[in-house]
Amino acid sequence: MNFIDIYSEDFPVFLKELINTTEFQRLKNVGMNCGCEYTRFPIFSKGKDYTRYTHSIGVSLIVWHFTKDIKQSIAGLLHDISSPVFAHVIDFLNEDHENQESTEEETEKVIRNSKEIQEILKKYNLTTEDVCNYHVYPIADNASPLLSADRLEYTLGNGFYYGFKTMKEIKSIYEDLIVSKNEMDIDEISFKTLDKAIEFTSLAMMNSRVYTCSEDRFSMQYLADLLKLAINKNIININDLYTTENEVIIKLKEDEELNSMWNKFLNFSQVFTSKTKPEVGYTVNIPAKRRYINPQVVLKGRVSNLSAKLSKDMDNFLKEDFDVWLSGK
Numbered sequence: 629m630n631f632i633d634i635y636s637e638d639f640p641v642f643l644k645e646l647i648n649t650t651e652f653q654r655l656k657n658v659g660m661n662c663g664c665e666y667t668r669f670p671i672f673s674k675g676k677d678y679t680r681y682t683h684s685i686g687v688s689l690i691v692w693h694f695t696k697d698i699k700q701s702i703a704g705l706l707h708d709i710s711s712p713v714f715a716h717v718i719d720f721l722n723e724d725h726e727n728q729e730s731t732e733e734e735t736e737k738v739i740r741n742s743k744e745i746q747e748i749l750k751k752y753n754l755t756t757e758d759v760c761n762y763h764v765y766p767i768a769d770n771a772s773p774l775l776s777a778d779r780l781e782y783t784l785g786n787g788f789y790y791g792f793k794t795m796k797e798i799k800s801i802y803e804d805l806i807v808s809k810n811e812m813d814i815d816e817i818s819f820k821t822l823d824k825a826i827e828f829t830s831l832a833m834m835n836s837r838v839y840t841c842s843e844d845r846f847s848m849q850y851l852a853d854l855l856k857l858a859i860n861k862n863i864i865n866i867n868d869l870y871t872t873e874n875e876v877i878i879k880l881k882e883d884e885e886l887n888s889m890w891n892k893f894l895n896f897s898q899v900f901t902s903k904t905k906p907e908v909g910y911t912v913n914i915p916a917k918r919r920y921i922n923p924q925v926v927l928k929g930r931v932s933n934l935s936a937k938l939s940k941d942m943d944n945f946l947k948e949d950f951d952v953w954l955s956g957k
Contacts, residue, residue, distance in 0.1 A: 631788060632682060634799050635689035635781075642698060642752055643688050643705055649744040651709055655681035657872035660782065662844075663714040663851045668897040669843045674789045680708045680715065683781055690777040691768050694807050694817060698752060703762035704777055706745075707769070710734035712869040713876050720852035720914075734870075736760040766814050767807065773942075774810065775817045775923040779832075783921065787831045790838060801828050808926045818924045822934055825923055829931045832921040833941050840916035840945075842899040846954040849912045850896075854880070854889050861886070901952045911955045918946055 646652060658680040659665050665675025688705035695701065712718040739745055740756045749755065762768040762778070770776045784802065787793040793801075804824035810816040819825035838844060855876075858864045863883050868876055880886045905911055920942055922932045932939040 631795065632686045632689055634802055635686055636693040640692060643701065645748050646702065646705055646745065647685060649742060651738055651742045651745060654872055655679060655684060655708065655711065657874055658711050658713060658715060662716045662848050664844055664847045666894055667847055668895055671790055671838055678785055678789045680711045683785055684708045686781040686785060687777045690781055694767050699754065699758045700765040700768055702759040703765055704768040706739060706759055707762040710738045713873045714851055717848050717851045718869055720848050721856055767817060770816065773920050773922040775921055779921050780817060783832045783835055786835050792831055792834050810924055816924060818926050820926055822925050822928060825925045825931050826935050826938065829921060829923060829938050836920045836945055839919050842901055842954050845914045845916055846899045846912060846956050847896065849914045850893060858886055896956045899954055899956045901954055903952060905953045906955055909955050911953045913953050915950045920945060
């Protein structure tokens with residue numbers, strides 16, 4: 629079974645047509661783990677198998693499963709269409725590491741300028757405005773820490789690729805989900821049972837630790853600095869960031885200094901922390917975007933109000949101190 633087969637019993641033709649467009653196919657070579665999968669850190673060892681391509685298809689199928697709505701499903705499919713190489717590393721490059729939203733405005737532009745996508749939208753009597761902003765569809769996306777198709781997919785996907793959950797366990801979690809009104813009277817993907825909600829939230833917290841770990845923050849900032857140097861040396865330009873990772877890596881290897889830095893990046897396997905800045909070597913002090921999910925259980929409320937342990941875990945995570953210097957080897 630393919631991982632994303634869990635999400636929907638049927639696979640609409642309109643999604644397959646959009647998946648085959650040039651712009652969407654590019655996402656096969658844009659990873660979900662923001663370059664960390666190229667390093668030797670064990671937690672990211674299977675990361676190359678999980679791309680923006682897979683994630684985006686997964687989101688669209690989740691939305692389709694719960695809504696059977698073509699506009700929402702396409703918006704979910706195309707929400708990452710403008711993701712640059714190494715994804716959120718470019719937010720670090722743009723000094724937007726805590727929000728990680730600096731490239732989202734390109735989404736509408738990519739959709740509008742794609743002849744292939746426009747022809748498909750026209751076929752289904754849809755406009756760019758119908759599908760370019762998945763934020764307007766609460767099943768596809770909503771305010772953190774609520775549960776949406778986007779957060780659901782990357783939680784289950786990363787949970788699988790990090791080795792935290794088996795496909796069978798993920799399928800069991802997914803089958804416990806339905807759509808219900810939340811406390812704001814807005815549709816939200818919700819759990820039928822507390823047990824599965826706790827299991828999922830625990831998984832989300834495990835993932836959250838990975839997303840903010842020293843290895844992740846160090847790797848992303850190092851790669852951002854490497855790309856910034858490549859731009860300053862005119863080895864790559866901004867447009868190259870919207871090609872594929874393989875194409876950019878080939879260009880980096882053409883420059884002796886950048887090639888050396890890239891090879892060093894590939895071999896990172898340890899990160900060291902210090903409260904004071906080391907006197908030598910590459911070091912960074914970088915905060916993190918704190919991603920976490922607090923789903924609801926139908927007729928019972930939020931997990932944070934139903935599990936004292938998870939409530940404490942969330943509080944501790946939100947209070948975690950990232951004010952340390954990081955260095956690697």
